[in-house]
Amino acid sequence: MTLPTHVKLVEVGPRDGLQNEKETVPAEAKIELVERLVDAGLTNVEAASFVSPKWVPQMATSGEVMDRIRRRPGVVYSALTPNMKGLEAALAARADEVVIFGSASEAFSQRNINCSIAASIERFREVARAAKAHSIRLRGSISCSFGCPYQGEVAPEDVADVVRRLRDLGCDEIDIADTIGTGTPAKVQAVYETVAQDYPLARLSGHFHDTYGQALVNIYAALQLGVSIFHSSVAGLGGCPYAKGATGNVATEDVLYMLDGLGIHTGVDLEKVVEAGQFISRQLGRAGSSQAGNALAAKRHSSNQNV
Numbered sequence: 001m002t003l004p005t006h007v008k009l010v011e012v013g014p015r016d017g018l019q020n021e022k023e024t025v026p027a028e029a030k031i032e033l034v035e036r037l038v039d040a041g042l043t044n045v046e047a048a049s050f051v052s053p054k055w056v057p058q059m060a061t062s063g064e065v066m067d068r069i070r071r072r073p074g075v076v077y078s079a080l081t082p083n084m085k086g087l088e089a090a091l092a093a094r095a096d097e098v099v100i101f102g103s104a105s106e107a108f109s110q111r112n113i114n115c116s117i118a119a120s121i122e123r124f125r126e127v128a129r130a131a132k133a134h135s136i137r138l139r140g141s142i143s144c145s146f147g148c149p150y151q152g153e154v155a156p157e158d159v160a161d162v163v164r165r166l167r168d169l170g171c172d173e174i175d176i177a178d179t180i181g182t183g184t185p186a187k188v189q190a191v192y193e194t195v196a197q198d199y200p201l202a203r204l205s206g207h208f209h210d211t212y213g214q215a216l217v218n219i220y221a222a223l224q225l226g227v228s229i230f231h232s233s234v235a236g237l238g239g240c241p242y243a244k245g246a247t248g249n250v251a252t253e254d255v256l257y258m259l260d261g262l263g264i265h266t267g268v269d270l271e272k273v274v275e276a277g278q279f280i281s282r283q284l285g286r287a288g289s290s291q292a293g294n295a296l297a298a299k300r301h302s303s304n305q306n307v
């Protein structure tokens, strides 16, 4: 078993992490969060979501956030775009990458984006064409790849079916998402082994929520197969408005701590991510849920006191 020597981390805290917060997080705080994360060396940041503000009010400031972020060369700032209205907003906001997001579960597709899987692919076709016409990177995301809050089990072949459809739309990368965090390592490996028959493994990512405490071990299981792109969220922020009880994405600090220990290069400075996590936790008025982040912050606090 050879693990990848390099992993690309996609930071989803500013989008997936914050979208479910009840209290409005001011645009200034979102902007500072994105800038701190980029300062830490993260080169892929999901910063916006151009969805209906009636459905997800927290993301209503996405245009302002994208407009006011100090853009750094080489950094990909991405935005969710469920339809042409979203795509047009993402173009106006100068997104570097747009994300069409579907589901491997019919029930979740209906709840999340108000249409069937087949209808979503038709909506995405137009979005994909426009993204290509503007030479914007296109990412596809598949929710409920390891289980659905409404239908329960999801078969690997159902995930593969959506992967093929997103591949045919021209997706440059496809996210296999564990929306409710119910996946376990054997299931994770079964899904990647199935979907990699139709799409290059090097362009598949893992998007794991930590609801059942399985996210890190699932990432390790995916690494063993050669998956080398993972999503994570600073301070473990997150949840999904359409998956009750779903907790945050795996924390960026925890993933970095594990990858650093494995000698896998990410180019990201863990200490600076811990500071970004402390920053957003102060803004939200509660402790972050990253275990490595909290341990490192406590260690720093006690060594400062001993000086």
Ligand SMILES: CC(C)(COP(=O)([O-])OP(=O)([O-])OC[C@H]1O[C@@H](n2cnc3c(N)ncnc32)[C@H](O)[C@@H]1OP(=O)([O-])[O-])[C@@H](O)C(=O)NCCC(=O)NCCSC(=O)C[C@@](C)(O)CC(=O)[O-]
Pocket: 016, 019, 049, 050, 051, 052, 053, 055, 056, 080, 082, 083, 084, 085, 086, 087, 101, 112, 113, 114, 115, 141, 142, 143, 144, 177, 178, 179, 207, 240, 241, 242
């Ligand atoms: C998908 C839609 C838009 C369809 O929504 P719809 O109601 O079917 O669409 P519609 O075309 O009938 O439009 C209804 C209203 O929404 C407006 N509208 C329509 N489109 C847009 C847009 N792009 N931006 C802003 N406004 C929009 C449109 O203008 C209209 O406004 P009204 O006339 O009633 O005032 C809606 O269902 C929606 O916004 N849903 C939110 C979905 C969402 O954001 N979910 C969370 C993100 S996905 C996720 O977190 C999972 C992921 C990616 O992280 C992976 C994982 O972990 O699973």
